[in-house]
Amino acid sequence: MSSGASNPTPPPVSAALSPQGAHFFTKGRLALAAGVVALGIGVVIWQARGPAVADAPLETADTPRVDGERITFSHAFVERAKLKFSPVSRALLVPVVTAVGTVDFNPEYVAAVGTRLKGLVSRVVKFEGDTVESGALLAVIESGELGEAQAAVSMLEAEKRAADVNLQREKTLAQKNLTTQREAEVAGVEAERYQLLLGAARQKVAALSGGVGSRPSRLGSHELRAPMKGTIVERSIAPGQSVEGQLVAFRVANVDHLWVALDVFERNLSKIRVGDRVELSPLAAPSEVFEGRVARVGSIIDSETRSAPIRVEVDNRDRRLRAGQAVNARIHAASGGEQESTLVPQTAITYVDGKPTVFVKSGENAVKVVKVELGVTNGQDTEATSGVSPGDQVVSDGVFALKSELFR
Numbered sequence: 001m002s003s004g005a006s007n008p009t010p011p012p013v014s015a016a017l018s019p020q021g022a023h024f025f026t027k028g029r030l031a032l033a034a035g036v037v038a039l040g041i042g043v044v045i046w047q048a049r050g051p052a053v054a055d056a057p058l059e060t061a062d063t064p065r066v067d068g069e070r071i072t073f074s075h076a077f078v079e080r081a082k083l084k085f086s087p088v089s090r091a092l093l094v095p096v097v098t099a100v101g102t103v104d105f106n107p108e109y110v111a112a113v114g115t116r117l118k119g120l121v122s123r124v125v126k127f128e129g130d131t132v133e134s135g136a137l138l139a140v141i142e143s144g145e146l147g148e149a150q151a152a153v154s155m156l157e158a159e160k161r162a163a164d165v166n167l168q169r170e171k172t173l174a175q176k177n178l179t180t181q182r183e184a185e186v187a188g189v190e191a192e193r194y195q196l197l198l199g200a201a202r203q204k205v206a207a208l209s210g211g212v213g214s215r216p217s218r219l220g221s222h223e224l225r226a227p228m229k230g231t232i233v234e235r236s237i238a239p240g241q242s243v244e245g246q247l248v249a250f251r252v253a254n255v256d257h258l259w260v261a262l263d264v265f266e267r268n269l270s271k272i273r274v275g276d277r278v279e280l281s282p283l284a285a286p287s288e289v290f291e292g293r294v295a296r297v298g299s300i301i302d303s304e305t306r307s308a309p310i311r312v313e314v315d316n317r318d319r320r321l322r323a324g325q326a327v328n329a330r331i332h333a334a335s336g337g338e339q340e341s342t343l344v345p346q347t348a349i350t351y352v353d354g355k356p357t358v359f360v361k362s363g364e365n366a367v368k369v370v371k372v373e374l375g376v377t378n379g380q381d382t383e384a385t386s387g388v389s390p391g392d393q394v395v396s397d398g399v400f401a402l403k404s405e406l407f408r
Contacts, residue, residue: 064405071359071405072366081401085361086345090390093341093383095271095376097331099310100283101262103321106313109254111227114247117208119143119222121241126250128235132226138250139224139237146208147220153205156198163191230254233323258321260292260312262329266301269308271333271376273297278312279330282321286328290314290321294331330379343381344372348394350403358384359402361393367402 062080064073077083119141126138170187173179208222234251237243260280264272272294280290292315298308312329314321321327348358349372356374359367375383388394395402 063408064402066405066408069369070362070366071369071402075365078365081398083395083401084397085393086348086396088384088388088390088392088394089343089381090340091343091381093339093343093376093381094378095268095333095339096378097264097268097271097333098379099262099264099329099331101260101280101310101312101327101329103314103323103325103327104259104261105233105253105255105323106257106259109228109230109257110233111230111252112248113138113224113227113250113252115141115222115224115237115243115245115249117141117143117145117222117245119146119220119243121237121239121243122221124235124237124239126226126232126235128232130232132230132232132252134226134229136226137223138226138232141222141224141243143208143220143222145220146205146222149201149205149208150219153198153201156194156201160191160194160198163187163194167191224249226250226252228252228254253323255319255323256315256317258314258316258323259295260314260327260329262310262312262331263302263305263307264310264331266306266308268333268376269297269301272310272331273333276334277332279332280312280314280321280327283326283328288320290327333376339376341375341383342385342388342390344384344388344394345396346377346380346382348396348399349374349382350399352403352406357403358388359395359399360388361395367395369406 062074062076064071064077120143121139122142123140124138125140126132126136132138167184167187167190170179170184174181174184230252231254232250233253233255235249236247237249243249260278274294274297276294278292278294280292281288292312294310295313296309296311298310301308310331344358349356351357352369352371356372358370358372360370362368370387372387373385375385377383
């Protein structure tokens with residue numbers, strides 16, 4: 001056999017396949033070629049861009065750096081955190097003690113009206129909020145006990161008059177020798193006895209708060225009257241109510257004069273004196289400011305709160321304060337005398353681990369964390385007894401931003 005017959009040329013793959021197979025084979029070759037072309041393009045792009053990305057510098061975060069007690073930062077951080085510095089000064093300081101208190105009635109201008117006997121409320125004339133004059137009728141109580149006492153007074157008054165007439169007649173007859181001296185003496189003793197009985201009966205009526213000295217219009221009618229000029233602030237009786245002798249029926253208060261009760265911590269008590277000026281502002285209206293004076297400084301310290309009560313007198317003739325109202329108080333302890341102190345702005349003070357701390361400027365764009373001991377304050381500046389010196393620059397705005405870096 002010839003070499004051409006022994007080594008026949010194989011037919012093309014596409015010729016050996018069916019028409020459908022040849023079709024799919026052709027599509028596969030085209031897809032493979034497209035993939036190779038796409039891979040080549042990607043390699044070219046990567047080679048073109050890769051060195052530029054690798055050579056680009058990494059962007060660094062603009063955050064302060066904490067190194068022990070020192071914090072350094074950039075100028076951009078100063079602007080972003082709005083840091084401001086204020087000087088530590090040396091000046092006179094009038095201590096201001098702050099406290100929260102409650103408005104109350106001044107006990108020197110409050111009166112309680114009690115029933116003082118058993119009875120039945122027949123009429124109520126005045127109610128809460130009514131303004132009354134001294135002696136004004138408030139209510140009427142009908143009391144059988146009072147009626148009996150008043151009736152006894154009336155009978156003894158009649159018997160006393162009869163005894164006085166008999167005594168006068170006996171004295172006249174004795175002068176004319178128409179009766180014995182003994183009869184005149186007996187008449188005198190009888191008149192004196194009725195006088196004593198009448199006095200005791202009137203005292204009983206007075207103890208029951210009934211009328212004394214004149215015959216009441218109605219026996220057993222007990223009138224409750226205002227003991228002072230003021231406003232009815234409390235009423236605890238109503239018509240038809242049965243009452244006992246110990247019941248407080250009304251409270252009358254002169255609301256021109258009020259007290260503010262404050263609790264001041266033990267450490268501040270030594271600075272406060274009677275007569276110190278106090279600025280008061282209601283919690284509901286902080287922009288309104290009232291002025292009062294310290295009237296009482298408590299002498300007993302509560303063992304749990306370590307505070308003592310302070311009483312502030314307030315002139316309330318304009319009726320802008322109400323009993324029970326909560327107020328903020330600023331006590332200007334000027335009576336203790338001004339004192340020269342090293343002063344730090346109140347806004348510069350923060351607390352780190354429970355200790356008062358300030359940030360003192362330490363070079364360009366750097367501060368030092370400094371613990372300080374604090375004394376008295378006037379609300380704007382606070383005395384620093386240690387840690388800083390006059391002339392130091394401390395961060396007064398943006399303190400929170402720096403403090404947050406310590407706990408990052």
